[in-house]
Amino acid sequence: MIETVVQVDLPVDETLQIRKMRLQPEDGGNGRRISIVTGIHGDELEGQYVCYKLSDYIQKNIKYLAGTVDVYPALNPFGIDSITRGIPAFDLDMNRIFPGNTEGDMNEYLAAQIVRDAAGSDLVFDIHASNIFLTEVPQIRINELHRDRLVPYAEEANVDFIWIHGASTVLESTFAHSLNAAGTPTLVVEMGVGMRITQAYGDRLFAGIVHLMKRLGIWEGEDFDVRTPIVSADNEDVGFLNASVSGIFLKNVEHGAVLKRGDLIGRIVNPLTGTVEDEITSPEDGWLFTIREYPVVSEGSLLGRILYGKESSV
Amino acid sequence: MEKKVLFEIKALYRDDFRVSGFSFGHGEKAACIVGSMRGNENQQLYCCSQLIRKLKELEAKGRIHEGKEILVVPCVNPYSMNIKKRFWSIDNTDINRMFPGYDEGETTQRIAGGLFEAIKDYVYGLQFASFYMPGRFVPHIRVMKTGFEDVELAKKFGFPYVLLHTPRPFDTTTLNYNWQVWETKAFSVYTTSTEEIDRASARQAVESVLNFLRKTDVIDYDGFEGYVSKVVSTEEMVTVRNRTAGFFEGKAGAGEHVRKGQVLACIADCYEGNVTDEICSPADGTILFAHAEPRAYQNTAVYKIIPEKDEW
Ligand SMILES: [Zn+2]
Numbered sequence: 204m205i206e207t208v209v210q211v212d213l214p215v216d217e218t219l220q221i222r223k224m225r226l227q228p229e230d231g232g233n234g235r236r237i238s239i240v241t242g243i244h245g246d247e248l249e250g251q252y253v254c255y256k257l258s259d260y261i262q263k264n265i266k267y268l269a270g271t272v273d274v275y276p277a278l279n280p281f282g283i284d285s286i287t288r289g290i291p292a293f294d295l296d297m298n299r300i301f302p303g304n305t306e307g308d309m310n311e312y313l314a315a316q317i318v319r320d321a322a323g324s325d326l327v328f329d330i331h332a333s334n335i336f337l338t339e340v341p342q343i344r345i346n347e348l349h350r351d352r353l354v355p356y357a358e359e360a361n362v363d364f365i366w367i368h369g370a371s372t373v374l375e376s377t378f379a380h381s382l383n384a385a386g387t388p389t390l391v392v393e394m395g396v397g398m399r400i401t402q403a404y405g406d407r408l409f410a411g412i413v414h415l416m417k418r419l420g421i422w423e424g425e426d427f428d429v430r431t432p433i434v435s436a437d438n439e440d441v442g443f444l445n446a447s448v449s450g451i452f453l454k455n456v457e458h459g460a461v462l463k464r465g466d467l468i469g470r471i472v473n474p475l476t477g478t479v480e481d482e483i484t485s486p487e488d489g490w491l492f493t494i495r496e497y498p499v500v501s502e503g504s505l506l507g508r509i510l511y512g513k514e515s516s517v
Numbered sequence: 518m519e520k521k522v523l524f525e526i527k528a529l530y531r532d533d534f535r536v537s538g539f540s541f542g543h544g545e546k547a548a549c550i551v552g553s554m555r556g557n558e559n560q561q562l563y564c565c566s567q568l569i570r571k572l573k574e575l576e577a578k579g580r581i582h583e584g585k586e587i588l589v590v591p592c593v594n595p596y597s598m599n600i601k602k603r604f605w606s607i608d609n610t611d612i613n614r615m616f617p618g619y620d621e622g623e624t625t626q627r628i629a630g631g632l633f634e635a636i637k638d639y640v641y642g643l644q645f646a647s648f649y650m651p652g653r654f655v656p657h658i659r660v661m662k663t664g665f666e667d668v669e670l671a672k673k674f675g676f677p678y679v680l681l682h683t684p685r686p687f688d689t690t691t692l693n694y695n696w697q698v699w700e701t702k703a704f705s706v707y708t709t710s711t712e713e714i715d716r717a718s719a720r721q722a723v724e725s726v727l728n729f730l731r732k733t734d735v736i737d738y739d740g741f742e743g744y745v746s747k748v749v750s751t752e753e754m755v756t757v758r759n760r761t762a763g764f765f766e767g768k769a770g771a772g773e774h775v776r777k778g779q780v781l782a783c784i785a786d787c788y789e790g791n792v793t794d795e796i797c798s799p800a801d802g803t804i805l806f807a808h809a810e811p812r813a814y815q816n817t818a819v820y821k822i823i824p825e826k827d828e829w
Contacts, residue, residue: 503626
């Protein structure tokens, strides 16, 4: 059943609605609930496929559903509709306004109602796709404040990598932090690239979600095998490669590549002069879990991230 | 006056990205004034240009105190200004969410880091700031409550109001906040407008900055004394919101004194023109901020009012 989570009237003949699909057995089920949320960033579309696939699969096998599945495919409908990362008209990153405020402006109000609706789930997935600049292997990012609670779930989610990162004040205003702080376990998935859909990654995450639904007693149908992810809890393990010069980045390897020290990752070239401005090589043996997808770079642009000391990936 | 490049990045097809600074006097790093950081901050850029003009005159007359140096950085983001984009040209990040910056990080972290390195040791740090919502302000000084704030010093600008603001999570990456963390006495100067140039409030802001520099013994200046500032915390301010979306017809503007129950604005239906909401003042007071766009979304903070207190 499609439900409206929150709606507000817009100035010119339109109502903004944030909607979800609620899937339940006929008797209402056992009260356990998983929520799949995506589309906070309007240019990240990988979660669209996951929402579709999961909803389709459950509806076709509804007899195995024991609990509730809420699918929220578009928290920022304006952004998705206009290829805008943030909230258009406000130039605002929606993932910096949580937990919102029911007495606040339109966006704060929307944020507060979304949190109210998703809170109390047994587990929430918040699916992101990095951005239009970077491609990522399927991974879950966890704030170290919530590691004990979240890592056991994340390990069963069929991703390649779990990155436990340091706490940061700025991240306190994200959707996931707001829910985690309120006691609703929420996993942030980053996978693929902005403005595109990588179906193979969507299939992987879909299997992980169904597996976790089974573990949570929400699903009584088929289970899927999940892979064991690499867990990095030490920020020292992760190396960031930033552009030393401005130019056009030509990648030499794909994300997920296993690198030896000195392997060529890519080049920054200058098409005006016809010269190579820099060659980016791996500083150590490691696993390239992020790579630059968007070719235009300025000095400082992120080109890749490497997990050091992990020669073999999954 | 000496013009210097504080930070520079070589680009592929554009001219080099430069953050330029203008310094006056020599000696102790007394005061740094920063202007526009976003591509739409014309007023903030204009204020700095007027300040530089004045400081040049004062320097020529020997009015800058011996052993004191003033640095003005009129624009931190010429790239966005020149293409009329509010945030950073390629990735839409906001330089004023990147402080204290990081010299090995992303481009806007490097810009913030490069600038901060050049300006973090000043005794006083002033920024001509803009608000994220479109509207008009009564000129005021804003001070973030970090534990290092100095309200008495903020009064030396002689603005009618000093606003005390409790930082929210995203404020911790602004210039003002990090200046304070690094023990610079930091103040944000808000004038009336952002995109449009308001010469009157720009003049008032420049006078107030010069007034501040005089009272802190950085320059000799024969300017106006200013107001006796009222200190208000943002929690004390009353926010007035519209209940319906539609055309916004303001009937009271920033700086006006209003009475409880007075109609401040009407909202009219965008198709049929009928009034759908009448916005009344919930208190006696002065309008600090007034919405200034043709339309308003539902529940927008269209006015912020400083309520009158009995003891005033
Ligand atoms: Zn995202």
